[in-house]
Amino acid sequence: MAISGMRALDKAALQLYHYVAIVIAGMGLFTDAYSLFSIVPVTYLIGRIYYNPQDGKPGMVPTALRAAVVSSALVGTIVGQFLFCFLGDRIGKKKVYGVTLLIIVLSSFNCGFSIGRTANYVIASLCFFRFFLGVGIGGDYPLSAVIMSEFANTERRGALVASVFSMQGFGILVSALVAMVVCRIFEVAQPSGKNAIFPHPPPSADLAWRIILMIGTIPAIFTFYSRMAMPETPRYTALVQGDMERAMVEARMVLDIDIDQLTNVTIPGRSILSDQYGIFSKRF
Secondary structure (H helix, E strand, O other): OOOOHHHHHHHHOOHHHHHHHHHHHHHHHHHHHHHHHHHHHHHHHHHHHOOOEOEEOOOOOOOOHHHHHHHHHHHHHHHHHHHHHHHHHHHHHHHHHHHHHHHHHHHHHHHHHOOOOHHHHHHHHHHHHHHHHHHHHHHHHHHHHHHHHOOOOOOOHHHHHHHHHHHHHHHHHHHHHHHHOOOHHHHOOOOHHHHHHOOOOOHHHHHHHHHHHOOOHHHHHHHHHHHHOOOOOOOHHHOOOHHHHHHHHHHHHHOOOOOHHHHOOOOOOOOHHHOOOOOOOOOO
């Protein structure tokens, strides 16, 4: 199968849509990192709200339960990577890319709306919703990298993919800043002294950790429409689906490239998927 026609994408100059793609894909990774790391200060808040102080220290979530809350999302990422990478190769990255972001947003909101006002119910609810949050994150990570790389040219591909993943650092930083600001607001809103939010927070402090978890979804919500509206990557359409005509249309929708170079591709009757091999095979 000749793939010389993809030379137009490989040699395309850096254009506006490349930066748009960074924002679209990057906001997903921003929310991923925010959701994964914001749980750390949240567990401290939950400990002070739902667990009694001991030995003169604020209440703490037991180590085993804290590990369960944190790791539930990581377990979900494993499931999400296998599931959405498979679906992305089979039915197209565009079709599942928006789904992963939707799962992340809904799961983050559900974490904030965790049922119950007792420790056991809150921890169980967080573990449940954070597992599905991890499923969405697991699909978003590889799809963001692949989509960005398939739109990028060879000269800037590494830099563009790195720019997308750099949003994780901003997500981690913002998660810490949001936690401090929200806690400070609740602290100022309460009487000073012994009645402050720490170490014996009032019932209204139960809102603090919920707000922290949900704020990170705001950037992702604003980019959801753009993610759903973006075209399928021309490489996938041409090389996997074997539809060169549609690949040319999709390429021209977002990039200013020389279509004549794309028409050099020859697509056989069979899809490239028929020549795949297993990950544990000798050929791999």
